[in-house]
Amino acid sequence: MSPKPSLDSLLPALSEAYGPPGREEGIRAALRRALRGMGTVREDALGNLHLHLPGKGKRLLLTAHMDAPGLIVTRVDASGLARLTLLGPMPAADWIGAVVSLDGSARGVVGWDRPRDAKETREIEPEALYLETGLGAKQAPKKIEVGTVGALLDRAERLGDLWCGGNLDNRAGCAAVVAALSGVRGLRNDLHVVFAAQSDLGARGAGTSAFGLQPDVAVVLDVAFVGESRGTGDIALGKGPCLGLKEEGYLPHPRALDLAKRAAKAARVPHQWLIRESGGSDARAVRASRAGVPTALVAIPARKTGGPRVLVNANDLEQTVKLLRHIVTTPYTGEKGSR
Amino acid sequence: MSANGAPKFREDILQKISNAPGVSGGEEAIRSILAEYARENVDSLEVDPMGSLVARIDPAPARPRAGAKSGRGSRNGGRRGPHVMLCAHMDEVGLMVTAVEKEGRLRFRRVGGIDPRILPGQVFRIGAEGIRGVVGALPPHLTPRAERDKVTPADDLYLDIGARSREEAEERVPVGTYAVFDTTYEAWGTTRKGKAFDDRAGCAVLASLIQRRPPVPVTAVWSVQEEVGLRGAAAAARRVQPDLAIVLEGTASGESPGAPPDEQYPFMGKGPALTVHDRTLMVHARLLDRIEETAKRHKVPTQWKRPGVGGTDAGRIAISGAGVPSAVVSVVCRYIHAPAAFLDVRDAQRTVTLIWHTLETLRKEWP
Numbered sequence: 001m002s003p004k005p006s007l008d009s010l011l012p013a014l015s016e017a018y019g020p021p022g023r024e025e026g027i028r029a030a031l032r033r034a035l036r037g038m039g040t041v042r043e044d045a046l047g048n049l050h051l052h053l054p055g056k057g058k059r060l061l062l063t064a065h066m067d068a069p070g071l072i073v074t075r076v077d078a079s080g081l082a083r084l085t086l087l088g089p090m091p092a093a094d095w096i097g098a099v100v101s102l103d104g105s106a107r108g109v110v111g112w113d114r115p116r117d118a119k120e121t122r123e124i125e126p127e128a129l130y131l132e133t134g135l136g137a138k139q140a141p142k143k144i145e146v147g148t149v150g151a152l153l154d155r156a157e158r159l160g161d162l163w164c165g166g167n168l169d170n171r172a173g174c175a176a177v178v179a180a181l182s183g184v185r186g187l188r189n190d191l192h193v194v195f196a197a198q199s200d201l202g203a204r205g206a207g208t209s210a211f212g213l214q215p216d217v218a219v220v221l222d223v224a225f226v227g228e229s230r231g232t233g234d235i236a237l238g239k240g241p242c243l244g245l246k247e248e249g250y251l252p253h254p255r256a257l258d259l260a261k262r263a264a265k266a267a268r269v270p271h272q273w274l275i276r277e278s279g280g281s282d283a284r285a286v287r288a289s290r291a292g293v294p295t296a297l298v299a300i301p302a303r304k305t306g307g308p309r310v311l312v313n314a315n316d317l318e319q320t321v322k323l324l325r326h327i328v329t330t331p332y333t334g335e336k337g338s339r
Numbered sequence: 340m341s342a343n344g345a346p347k348f349r350e351d352i353l354q355k356i357s358n359a360p361g362v363s364g365g366e367e368a369i370r371s372i373l374a375e376y377a378r379e380n381v382d383s384l385e386v387d388p389m390g391s392l393v394a395r396i397d398p399a400p401a402r403p404r405a406g407a408k409s410g411r412g413s414r415n416g417g418r419r420g421p422h423v424m425l426c427a428h429m430d431e432v433g434l435m436v437t438a439v440e441k442e443g444r445l446r447f448r449r450v451g452g453i454d455p456r457i458l459p460g461q462v463f464r465i466g467a468e469g470i471r472g473v474v475g476a477l478p479p480h481l482t483p484r485a486e487r488d489k490v491t492p493a494d495d496l497y498l499d500i501g502a503r504s505r506e507e508a509e510e511r512v513p514v515g516t517y518a519v520f521d522t523t524y525e526a527w528g529t530t531r532k533g534k535a536f537d538d539r540a541g542c543a544v545l546a547s548l549i550q551r552r553p554p555v556p557v558t559a560v561w562s563v564q565e566e567v568g569l570r571g572a573a574a575a576a577r578r579v580q581p582d583l584a585i586v587l588e589g590t591a592s593g594e595s596p597g598a599p600p601d602e603q604y605p606f607m608g609k610g611p612a613l614t615v616h617d618r619t620l621m622v623h624a625r626l627l628d629r630i631e632e633t634a635k636r637h638k639v640p641t642q643w644k645r646p647g648v649g650g651t652d653a654g655r656i657a658i659s660g661a662g663v664p665s666a667v668v669s670v671v672c673r674y675i676h677a678p679a680a681f682l683d684v685r686d687a688q689r690t691v692t693l694i695w696h697t698l699e700t701l702r703k704e705w706p
Contacts, residue, residue, distance in 0.1 A: 022621025045583075046662035047623075072616050072646045075601045083601075085647035087616065146604070146643035147615030198621060204658050212661030 005034050005182050007317055008158075010175035015156035015165040018104040020070020021087045021200045022047070023149045026104050027066045027171070031195055034178045044212065047197035048205045055187035058332040061215035061293070062191060062324070063206050064173035065199030065222065065282055068166075069308075071095065071110075073102075073131070073148040080140035082108065082131040087149070088200030090308075092124040098166065098308035100131060101153040106143070108133040108150065152308050161238065161315065166308045170199070172300050173221040176317055180324035188331040189217075199282050206282030210289035217256050217294045217332045220244075221324065222281035223312065224274050224299035231275035235301045237313040240270035241320040244297025247276045249284035253294035255334040260296040263326035269319045274299050294334055298323065343637055345695035346550040348688040350531075352376060353543035354524045357533035360464060362433030362450050362517040363567045366390060368467070369429040369539075373546060373561050380549045381559070387578060391571040392429070392561040398702075399552040420555035420702030424581035424663070425548065425694070426572050426652050427541030427588070428565030431534070432676050434463060434518040436498065439509045443502035445472065447518065448493075451566030455493040457677050463498060463518040470511055471521060472498040520678040529608070529683050536680035538565065540670040540687060541587035547691045554699040565652055569619065572652030576659035583626060583664040583705070585694060586653040589682065590644055590669035605671045608683040610640030611690040614667035616647060619654020623664035629704060630666060633697045639689050644669060668694060 014034065018026030028049050032041055035051055042050050049066065070087035077083055086092060095110045102108060108131040112124060131150065135143055156165025163172065174195055181193065192213050197205035199222075210218060224242050229235045235242050243260055244252060264271050274297070287295040300320050303311040342348070352372075361369035370392050378384055381394040398419065432451030439445055445465075449455075459476040475498070476491045498518065502508035522534035533539075545559050558579045563571035576584065590612055593604045605612040613630060614622055634641045644667070657665040670690050673681040 022616070023624060025624070044662055045623075045664050046657070048662070074646050075604070077599070077601050087621070147646055149615075201621060205662070208658055208660065208662035 005178055007175055007179050007321070010034060010178055011156045011163055011165070011172065014171040014175050015167045016154065018101050018151050019066055019068050020149050020151040021067040021198045023070065024067055024197045031066065031174065031178070038181060044209065046205045046208050048209045049195040050209070051193040053181070053187055053191040053193065055190045057189040058216035058334065059213070060189035060191050060328065060332060061194060061210060061213055061218040061286065062177060062328065063194040063196050063209065063218065063220055063282060063286065064177050065170050065206065066174050066195040067197055067200050068151055068169070068171065069200065071100065071150045073144055073146055073150070075146060076141040076144050078137065080135060080137035082133065082140065082144050084126060084129050084131055086126045092126045092129055094306065094308055095129055096307070099153045100150040102144065102148050102150045106133060107153065154309065158314070161313055162311045163314055163317070164309050164311050168310045168312055169223045169302060172223055172302070172312045172317060176300065176320045176324060177221060179321045180328070184325055184328060186329045188329050191328050196282055203280070203282045203285035207285030207289055210286040210293055214290060215293055217259065217334055218286045219256070219260065219327055220281055220283040220286055220295060220297045222297070222299050223302040224276065224279065226301060226303045228276040228279055229274050230277070235272050235274060237301050237303055237311070238315060239272050239301070240316060241323055242272045242274035242299040242301055244274045244281070244283060244299055247274070247279040247281065247283065247297070249280060250287055250297065252296050253287070256294040256296040259330060259332050260298060260327060263330045264323055266330065267322045267326040269323045272301065342688060343692045345692040346547050348684065348691045349543060349547045349550070350684060352546045353531070353539060353687065354533070356539045356542055357524045357535055360469070360517065360519040361429050361431055361535070362435070362519060363430040363564045364450070365517045366429040366563050369542070370561065373429070373542065376546060377549060377559070387575055389571045389574045390563040391575045393575060393579065394549065394559040396549050396553060396557050396559065398554055398556060421582035421705045422556045422558065423698060423701065424558045424560060424576065424579050424584040424656065425545050426560040426562055426575070426584060426586045426656065427545045428538045428562045428571065428652055429542055430563055430566050431519065431537070431539070432566050434498070436465065436512055436514055436516045436518065438514060439505050439512070441505045443504050443508040444475070445498040445500065445508060445512060447498055450517070452676055454676065456490050458493060458496055459491055461678060462521040464521045465498065465500065465512050465518040466516040470500055472500040472518065475499045522679050529685050531682050531684050532679050534678060534680065536670070536672040536682050537589040537675040540589035540672060540682055544587045544670065544687060544690045544694065548694055554702045557698070562652055569650065569652050569655040573655035573659060576656040576663060580660055581663055584653060584656045585697070586651050586656065586665065586667045587690065587694070588651055588667055588669040589672045589675060589680070590649065591675050592671045592673045593645060594673065605642045605644055607671050607673050607681060608686060609642050609671070610686060611693050612642050612644040612669045612671050614644045614669070617649045617651065617654070618647070619650035620657055620665060620667065622666045626664045626666045629700050630668065630693070630697050633700045634693055637692065637696045639693045641693070
């Protein structure tokens with residue numbers, strides 16, 4: 001194992017770890033391995049993974065969610081196919097063809113009851129999906145229980161300038177955080193890093209983490225998809241990380257945004273603006289925690305493929321790592337009472 | 340029905356609170372029955388600012404007791420175990436009178452989820468005095484042919500108490516009065532019929548559990564306003580700040596001849612239903628493991644609740660404060676949110692038994 005984990009090794013390792021919302025044990029273990037030697041790691045009541053890097057200065061929360069799209073078995077039908085419902089916002093149509101790991105062990109592939117005359121796949125309901133495990137009509141009902149949780153089994157691969165993988169929302173963010181922290185010196189804030197659980201079910205883990213830590217300032221790292229940003233123009237791959245200006249339930253705090261902007265400038269990292277009506281990272285839950293936390297949102301631009309895999313740009317990731325490194329080494333200057 | 344070393348299910352409590360009215364926001368009658376019952380069993384009892392009934396009960400002092408039955412359940416080296424919040428909601432779905440019309444008819448809004456298909460012709464008990472009213476709708480002979488097979492929207496229905504004028508109706512039923520289904524508890528074999536088993540079943544299970552000092556420190560919360568947005572439990576959890584929580588529910592059975600056979604679950608009479616996931620919660624994996632192990636060890640049959648549907652107080656408790664590992668265990672009922680629900684009284688006892696032994700497991704094996 002290399003002493004200093006690089007994106008090239010982190011992305012495949014973190015992307016293939018099992019970790020649907022609420023069942024993040026696989027990705028927690030993978031992150032523990034990646035963070036070895038960096039400090040004390042603990043798991044909290046909701047399954048969030050915490051790393052504290054003590055430093056002088058304000059308490060800074062840097063958080064990236066680690067859960068990835070999941071599905072859950074509702075029944076096994078007479079032909080041995082497992083029927084499903086979805087965990088998280090990934091549309092049913094995007095699951096078709098996905099290879100799935102069940103509770104981190106058994107495998108299956110997602111299919112769809114395609115009507116004979118179907119031309120459109122966009123309106124697919126989760127009820128029309130099934131999971132074929134190959135176990136057959138006799139074995140499947142015995143081996144696959146109701147409530148079995150599945151996740152995409154997919155190892156990120158490099159394609160030219162791009163990374164392609166099923167769980168890159170938000171394992172790309174997790175990898176960027178680990179890479180930014182490895183070997184970092186000169187922390188200017190008291191840094192709490194949280195890999196948050198259950199983001200895809202409504203920012204549940206990040207909200208409770210922020211409540212517990214009571215940070216002075218927070219930076220949320222997530223991915224944002226091309227096609228989502230309006231106002232100043234859509235975001236694009238290859239133009240650097242995005243700074244969030246608006247999304248559902250969230251507006252940045254000026255001092256927190258200023259921290260991110262100053263860090264970007266000092267690091268000479270180009271950035272784009274993210275303005276979306278929908279979306280919804282963990283930023284809203286952190287921002288509104290307790291009496292409010294000054295919060296900034298940094299997002300890695302990503303592209304959907306219309307299937308289970310998403311794409312991110314390798315240079316955007318490098319730039320994000322640089323930006324994060326500058327954020328944790330830039331002192332937060334928020335005045336008291338500026339929440 | 341053997342209690343298997345656990346406290347006996349208190350059917351008398353279930354009968355009383357099933358018959359009493361307690362629509363969301365108007366839980367007083369249920370609360371007084373439970374408070375009167377709980378007062379003698381617990382160490383402290385309060386009504387919180389939302390109206391939930393909160394009782395604290397600590398384990399017996401850590402010394403060997405003569406005649407302690409179970410070797411496993413005996414005191415364990417002075418270890419207190421985690422502080423567990425057990426929660427069941429007192430409120431039921433019902434109606435609220437919102438306007439009195441000049442002919443003496445009462446307009447109403449539904450409080451909580453009631454299927455409009457079951458309303459026309461239904462008898463309701465209105466207010467604390469239980470004034471009877473019938474839900475009126477346009478009769479078939481006055482309904483256009485094209486509309487006859489359609490469900491009448493709830494806004495077009497009204498409550499009729501037989502009043503002949505606005506004045507007469509207003510005097511008997513002021514605006515804001517709640518109404519509940521007019522149903523009386525009955526026992527049919529092991530089946531029990533009554534209203535509001537969602538969640539009076541859970542309330543009675545919780546009442547049964549506090550008959551003895553529990554194996555771990557327990558805060559029992561009978562919560563308010565669950566059916567209108569999981570409100571009471573959210574506030575209670577922030578005050579109680581438990582180490583973990585188990586929510587006790589009455590949940591819908593899936594047995595219905597119209598559905599595909601493999602979708603017809605869970606079943607009334609086949610034991611407590613365990614939740615893995617619903618719209619509000621992913622059940623904490625290790626807590627669920629402890630419950631499953633306990634069920635196996637004590638031979639309590641269990642079944643799965645259908646994932647992805649419904650939502651309970653546990654969803655709010657889980658994300659309160661810095662987070663609380665939470666689970667849901669339910670008595671499976673037929674016809675919930677309807678005039679007459681069924682449950683199997685053996686399932687109620689099994690739920691008491693499972694939770695009691697789970698508390699013992701948690702004393703030894705948590706975190």
